[in-house]
Every structure is written in C-alpha cells, then in structure tokens.
C-alpha cells in the first residue's frame with residue numbers, strides 16, 4: 001500500500017465515522033416481524049413486529065414503506081363508545097429501555113393497496129422510518145390466518 005493511498009483511506013474512515021455520529025444511532029432491536037396472509041378480495045393488510053429500544057433516549061417511528069403495497073401507515077386500535085376503530089399514529093414514541101409489540105387488535109402497520117395477495121411462507125421487506133435515524137429494513141414473514 002503506498003503512502004498516498006494510506007492517507008486517503010484514513011480520511012475516508014474518519015469522514016465515515018463523522019457522518020455516523022451525525023445520525024442519532026439509537027440502539028434498538030426488532031424481532032418477530034410478520035404479516036397476515038391476504039384475505040381473498042381484500043386489498044389491505046397488516047404487519048406486526050416487536051421493537052426494543054435499548055438506549056437511554058426515546059426513539060420515534062414516523063413512517064414505513066414496502067414494495068408489496070401502495071402505502072403503509074402506523075395504526076392503533078382504540079375503543080370509542082364500544083366500537084373498535086383504527087387511528088393513524090403520526091409519530092410513535094418508543095421510550096428508553098422499553099419494548100413495544102405490534103399485534104392484532106393493537107398497534108399494526110396498515111398496508112394499503114397490496115399489489116399481489118400475500119401467501120403463507122412468503123417474505124418481504126419493510127422499511128421503517130425513524131426520526132433522526134437511518135432507514136431500517138426488516139424482513140416480514142407471511143403467516144396463515
């Protein structure tokens with residue numbers, strides 16, 4: 001390795017770590033990512049996962065995308081005069097050292113306009129968007145209803 005190349009490599013490494021620290025880099029883990037098999041004729045669906053914020057600062061989920069659907073929104077179920085309704089959550093806070101589980105009847109990723117019916121065993125990617133963080137790709141597994 002010549003000297004100039006060594007210097008350039010050092011600069012590249014320093015600038016990479018500089019840009020990494022510009023991101024919040026909150027430590028978190030995501031597990032148990034799954035989606036319901038498509039109901040025949042239905043164009044909407046839901047995906048679920050468990051997220052654990054391992055850092056000492058709050059993490060904010062602000063959106064999601066997937067190639068298998070036209071749009072994705074974070075939803076929660078709420079009881080309103082004995083009726084279960086879904087409501088969009090614009091910004092979901094995951095507090096420091098807390099775990100939040102998305103599950104049927106509760107929080108879910110609502111997928112609108114599913115392009116091809118989701119079949120059991122199939123996997124697909126979902127991109128999760130967090131405030132001040134890099135986009136996080138997760139792999140969902142389709143489960144039978």
Ligand SMILES: [Cu+2]
Nearest residue numbers: 075086108110
């Ligand atoms: Cu919903």
